Structure formats: C-alpha cells, structure tokens
Amino acid sequence: MLSASMVRTEPSSSATVRRSPIPVFRPPGQPVRTTAPPSAAAQAAAAFRNILALQPDGAGDWFSLGGALTEAGDGPAALRALTRAQNTSAATESEPLAEAFERAGLLLYAAADWTGAADAFRKARSLAPHRAEAHRKLGAALAQAGDPEGAVEALGEALRLDPTLADAQTNLVHLLVTLGRFDAAERAGRRAVALDPGNPDAYGNMVPLLEQTVRVAEALRQCGRATRLAPDRAAFHRNRLSLLLHEGRRDEAVAAGREAIRLAPADAETHLALAVALLASGQFREGWEEFEWRWETRQLDPVHRSFAQPEWTGAEDVAGRTVLLYAEQGLGDTLQFVRYAPLLAARGARVLVGCSPALVRLMERADGVSAAIAWGGDLPPFDLHIPMMSLPRAFATDLGSIPAPVPYLHADPADVALWRDRLPEDGRLRVGLVWAGSPRTVRGVASPIDRRRSLPLAALAPLADVPGVRFVSLQMGPGAAQLAEAPAGMDIADPMAGVRDFADTAALAETLDLVITVDTSVCHLAGGLGRPVWTLSRADACWRWLGNREDSPWYPTMRVFGQDRSGDWSGVVARLRAALTDFVAARGHAP
Missing domain, CATH: 3.40.50 (Rossmann fold)
Structure with missing residues (x-):
C-alpha cells in the first residue's frame, strides 16, 4: 500500500509555508505484487520480445509481454506494450486489457509517475467504462498530477457507477476543498463518514474544510477522531499543528510537530510544518534549520x-x-x-x-x-x-539579532519627485491602501490563504469618517476593480495605472504619510523603506508576525493589527479607525 503521507499541499510563497491542515489523499489501490520471481518475469518478457521480433503484429503477444513486464515491476515498459496491444488490429478482449492497464497504472502510481499512471488508467477506462474502479484510480492519479477538475470529474463518475466507493468519496472531499467548493465538499465528507465510519481519512479530510469555513474547534474534534483511529499517522498530528497555530496555541503546535516527526522522521512536509510553528513561536535557530526541509517538499522547484x-x-x-x-x-x-x-x-x-x-x-x-x-x-x-x-x-539569526536597520530599500529621488507632482499636496494626510493580496494559483487552484488575508474594500468604509485624510490606492491585480464601488465618502486617488514596477510603487509610497495594507508584498516594501506601515493580519497569522504581536522585530516602523476571529475584520477595522484618528491628530492635520 502506498504511504498515507501522500498528500496534496497549498499552497507557495511565504503563505504556502504557513499552510492549512493537510488532507490525506488515499492511493488508488494496492500495487501489483509479483507472483513469480523477478528473474522468471524478466525471462518471460525476454521470450515474448523474441516472439514479437518475428511477429510484431501479435496483439496477444504484446498483451502477454505487458503482463510479464508488470510482473517484473517495469510500469513504463508495461504501459508501452499494452498500448501496442490495444492499437494492434487484432486487439485482445477489452476487459482483460483494461485490467492489465490498471495493474500497470498502479505500478506507475507507486513510482510517483502521475502522468504515466493517469494515461494507463485513462486507457483502462476507455476499454471498460462501466468499471467504477478505473474511474476512481484515474481520479487519484489526476489529483496527484495537478488536475483537480479532471480528478473531480473522474471520481464523480466512479461514484455514479458505484455510490459505495468510500475512498472515492473521501478523496473527493479534499479536491472540492482545494477548488473552494465548500458546500459540495461538506456533503461528500458526511457521505464518506457514513460509508466508512472506521476510516480515519474520512475524518482527517474534513479538517481543511472546517478550517477554511472558520470552524476550527470542530476541525480539532475531527482531527482528534482521526488520530484516535490512527495514532501513528504523522499527517494527523501535522494537521493538529496547523489548527493549534490557527488558535494561537504555539507551544502546543510545536509539541504536535515534534510528535509528527517522531512518527515520520524523514517526511519533509512534517519538518516544514514544525519549522513554521517554531518560527511563529520565536524559536528561530531551530526553526531555520527545519526550514531547510522546504527544498524536499513539492512547494519549491529544486x-x-x-x-x-x-x-x-x-x-x-x-x-x-x-x-x-x-x-x-x-x-x-x-x-x-x-x-x-x-x-x-x-x-x-x-x-x-x-x-x-x-x-x-x-x-x-x-x-x-x-x-x-x-x-x-x-x-x-x-x-x-x-x-x-x-x-x-x-547568519544564525535569532529573535534578538534580526538585522532591522531601516531603510534598506530606497526609491529613486527623481521618481519620488515625479510622483509628488502627480499627487499634489492638499493639506490632508495621504494614506496608502491595499486591501487584497494576489489570488495566486498553484496547479490551477486559487490559494485559500489569499482568501483569508484579503478583505473587501467595502469593509474599510468606517475609515471614510476620519477627517483630514486623503486615501491613495496602492492596490494592484483583480482587487483594484473594487474601486468602482468604493465606500461612500471615501476619497481614494488611484494612480496605479502609471506604476510600472516596485521601484515606482516605492517612489509613490515615499510621498505618503502612512501605508495601510493587508499581509502582502506592500507591507514589506513600506517596512523596508522605513515608512509608517500598518499591516492587517489574518487570525492564523503568517509566522513572521509572531502570533500577531502588535510590533514587528523585522520592521521598526510597522504596527500589526491582527484579527481576533478568522474571517471577521470588523474588530480590526474598528481599531484601525481609532488609531488613524489619533495618527491624524498627532500630525496636526485634523481640521
């Protein structure tokens, strides 16, 4: 059986480092076991190759060669031989050939050749479209190959043919969550539990869904059920780590990570999860060492x-x-x-x-x-x-030795002068705004972290009541479209059409009195420039904000406004409005 640590993960950028709980993706089935000694299977394959050298159009011989290669454990060669059997005019019966393709596909899947496995399972499905297992295995391979839409379609067909396939239902939960289809994922998750209440993955795969829909307490309960059923599964302890971080229980998260590593000492994802917990709790020296495991994960291109x-x-x-x-x-x-x-x-x-x-x-x-x-x-x-x-x-950086002299980034003075001319002074303080991150995608799936770190421009409407302020949009990307429906009374200049790159954004930021931004690149830009910057941080804060402490050892001019509850920005905006009122008064710009 393939390892239960075969999982799908989020996510990139530094946000991909602080990830949501990780669902376990069930493998499509047991790899074939060689019934004959490898030498015998190899000898059989050699014999069929000799026959085919004399009679290359023998479909049955190609089929037999594919079977021998499967027994020998050579998935790629088996797939080629079986494909030749399928394409030969005197094709063999479809049902045995479909089963043979499935067997070859399982070998390829076990070798992490997701594309080859998907090809084999797709051929099996075309030969025997009534076989629910062929659709289920194709769905598993497509999920691993980074085609969640195709995987959902294949698993849906498998369940149409056989609604009792618990593994297909369990896998479907994870895929629907990654696609943001939470209602459908919840229905699939409840069915998965009903079909197989003793399956720990049925509970474990509910965890990301519950966290994404801001039900962390319930997610912890489901994670507990999964762990009780399979206490030696490192993935479930890793899930618990993420949930505990979400609730600000950083010491407990570190303990969960250590238990996960005890169970899976060579699992890179587990080490990276522990690194996040250590860094978030300020244990930098060990955290940086664990962080090197990121190169062994699927997040980064080695x-x-x-x-x-x-x-x-x-x-x-x-x-x-x-x-x-x-x-x-x-x-x-x-x-x-x-x-x-x-x-x-x-x-x-x-x-x-x-x-x-x-x-x-x-x-x-x-x-x-x-x-x-x-x-x-x-x-x-x-x-x-x-x-x-x-x-x-x-540089052996610890919490007390972060190099934080600012500014270390600098705008071109000529560019700053140009932007001052484009946004002339009018007696009010100028406050830059960024309300949405970049909705980056990984393998075609939008980042759920971006959904949590972003807020609608309309949520900032209470700031419109603060006198003596002129807002300036620094928003790029799809979020900028919200300017067309800006809150009533919020005077927002939008100069971003003239911004070519971050050098321009830096020059524009130098003309501002304050930058207010969600946790995206602009907060690092403003912090590195030494500009006053207020960062709005989600409840499950990025590790670098140390549990949403108000100050930042990385940026002396930054103030962090962290959520009290995931998905609820009202408290943050209320504190923001009060702080902005005080900021204006302190600068002597209140009318």
Whole structure:
C-alpha cells in the first residue's frame, strides 16, 4: 500500500509555508505484487520480445509481454506494450486489457509517475467504462498530477457507477476543498463518514474544510477522531499543528510537530510544518534549520539549486568573492530578506540579486547590492550562491539579532519627485491602501490563504469618517476593480495605472504619510523603506508576525493589527479607525 503521507499541499510563497491542515489523499489501490520471481518475469518478457521480433503484429503477444513486464515491476515498459496491444488490429478482449492497464497504472502510481499512471488508467477506462474502479484510480492519479477538475470529474463518475466507493468519496472531499467548493465538499465528507465510519481519512479530510469555513474547534474534534483511529499517522498530528497555530496555541503546535516527526522522521512536509510553528513561536535557530526541509517538499522547484558553484552556508570567507542571492518564493520574501545583503557586503562580498523583473530596479538601489538580474535570464559570473530565505540560517539569526536597520530599500529621488507632482499636496494626510493580496494559483487552484488575508474594500468604509485624510490606492491585480464601488465618502486617488514596477510603487509610497495594507508584498516594501506601515493580519497569522504581536522585530516602523476571529475584520477595522484618528491628530492635520 502506498504511504498515507501522500498528500496534496497549498499552497507557495511565504503563505504556502504557513499552510492549512493537510488532507490525506488515499492511493488508488494496492500495487501489483509479483507472483513469480523477478528473474522468471524478466525471462518471460525476454521470450515474448523474441516472439514479437518475428511477429510484431501479435496483439496477444504484446498483451502477454505487458503482463510479464508488470510482473517484473517495469510500469513504463508495461504501459508501452499494452498500448501496442490495444492499437494492434487484432486487439485482445477489452476487459482483460483494461485490467492489465490498471495493474500497470498502479505500478506507475507507486513510482510517483502521475502522468504515466493517469494515461494507463485513462486507457483502462476507455476499454471498460462501466468499471467504477478505473474511474476512481484515474481520479487519484489526476489529483496527484495537478488536475483537480479532471480528478473531480473522474471520481464523480466512479461514484455514479458505484455510490459505495468510500475512498472515492473521501478523496473527493479534499479536491472540492482545494477548488473552494465548500458546500459540495461538506456533503461528500458526511457521505464518506457514513460509508466508512472506521476510516480515519474520512475524518482527517474534513479538517481543511472546517478550517477554511472558520470552524476550527470542530476541525480539532475531527482531527482528534482521526488520530484516535490512527495514532501513528504523522499527517494527523501535522494537521493538529496547523489548527493549534490557527488558535494561537504555539507551544502546543510545536509539541504536535515534534510528535509528527517522531512518527515520520524523514517526511519533509512534517519538518516544514514544525519549522513554521517554531518560527511563529520565536524559536528561530531551530526553526531555520527545519526550514531547510522546504527544498524536499513539492512547494519549491529544486532546479533553483542546480548551480555548479557551491552554496554559501555562512562559514565560508566571502571577501573578494561574488555571491548570488536569489528569490525562491514570493515578492514579499525578496523584499524582506534582501536586508542581509549589507551584512554580506560588510564581509567584503560583491552581492548580486536574482529576482522578479518587477523588483530589478528597486533591488539595484538596495543597500549592499552591487547588481540585480531578472530571474530566469542569463546570470553573470559568481562564486557562491544562497537562496534568500536561507540567509537567516547562514547568519544564525535569532529573535534578538534580526538585522532591522531601516531603510534598506530606497526609491529613486527623481521618481519620488515625479510622483509628488502627480499627487499634489492638499493639506490632508495621504494614506496608502491595499486591501487584497494576489489570488495566486498553484496547479490551477486559487490559494485559500489569499482568501483569508484579503478583505473587501467595502469593509474599510468606517475609515471614510476620519477627517483630514486623503486615501491613495496602492492596490494592484483583480482587487483594484473594487474601486468602482468604493465606500461612500471615501476619497481614494488611484494612480496605479502609471506604476510600472516596485521601484515606482516605492517612489509613490515615499510621498505618503502612512501605508495601510493587508499581509502582502506592500507591507514589506513600506517596512523596508522605513515608512509608517500598518499591516492587517489574518487570525492564523503568517509566522513572521509572531502570533500577531502588535510590533514587528523585522520592521521598526510597522504596527500589526491582527484579527481576533478568522474571517471577521470588523474588530480590526474598528481599531484601525481609532488609531488613524489619533495618527491624524498627532500630525496636526485634523481640521
């Protein structure tokens, strides 16, 4: 049986690091077991190859070769042989061939060849469309291949043919949650429990649904049921870690993570989950070590590390050498961790930054940076490299040694002057607003974290009553469309059509008295510029806000306004309105 740790995860960027509980995705079935010794199966395959060399059109022989290769454990070759049998004019009977494709597909699935497995199961389904199992196995393979819509369709057909397939119902819950179809997911989840009340996954896969719909207490109860049924399943302890973080119970979350690692010491997702809990609780030294496991997960592309040059670990002398710092996750992460460039420069290094094209002009002016290069293009010569988010580990950063002198980011003074001309003074304080993050997608699925960190512009309507303020939109992306229905009385200038990149946004931010933003890249930009910035943070805060403490050791000019309850921004906005009123009065701009 394939490992129960075979799961689907969220999510990227730094938000993908702080993830929701992880549902267990049930494998499609038991891999085939070789009934003959491998040598005998290999000998049989060799014999059929000899026959086919003389009679290449023998469908039965291709079928037999596929069976022998399956017995020998060679899934890719078995799939090729069976496909040849299917395509031969004198095709074999469809039912046995369908079963053979399923067997080959299970081998490919066990080898994590999701595309090959899906191809095999798809062929089985075409030959025997009445077989519910063929549809179910195809759904499992498509889910792992990153096609949730196709997986839902296949599992739905499997359940139409056989409504008693508990595994299909359980898998369907997870897929519907990732697609944001919560009502359908809940119906599927209740059916899964009714079909197989002794299946721990039926309860475990309800956990992400309940967290996404802000029912954390119930999610913890379901997680408890799953854990009682399968106490040795690390995934369930990892789920509990995430839920405990959601409730601010960071010490308990760390304990849950340690138990998960005891059960699955080599599981990268579990180590990364523990890293998040450690960092959120301020245990940085151990947290950075665990955070290195991110490279072993499916979140990051390991090709980033495929350089001929060695990685800098913090110990090597960098004097007179060129060090490449490169972006690995979101824009905000680059803006936050480029703060380490001056520390490298102080050791005598020449620092290059590889980053998103949208950041190049700004990075060129960052402290300690000699040059910036758009990531994905040709790189100039360098001696050492290090990914941005490994820098705290290399510098042995703990809670008391975060390098936080600001500003370390700088706008071009000429650009600042241009933006001042575009937004002339009128006696009021100018306050920048960002109310929505980027609805990024991973494998075609929108990030649920973005839904939780964003709020509608209309929710900020109480700020319109604060006198002496002119609001300036810094909102990019789909969220900007909400300006067409801005709250009554909220005077919002929208200069973003003239913004080309983050260098322009930085120059615009320099003309503002205050930036109010949700937890997205703009809060790191404003913080790195040393501008007053108020960050609105969801209840299950990103690890870097340390449980939504009001100040931030990363940014001296930042104030964090954290939710009391997930999904409820009313308390945050009420506190925001009071703080903004005081801010205006302190600046002497109240009428």
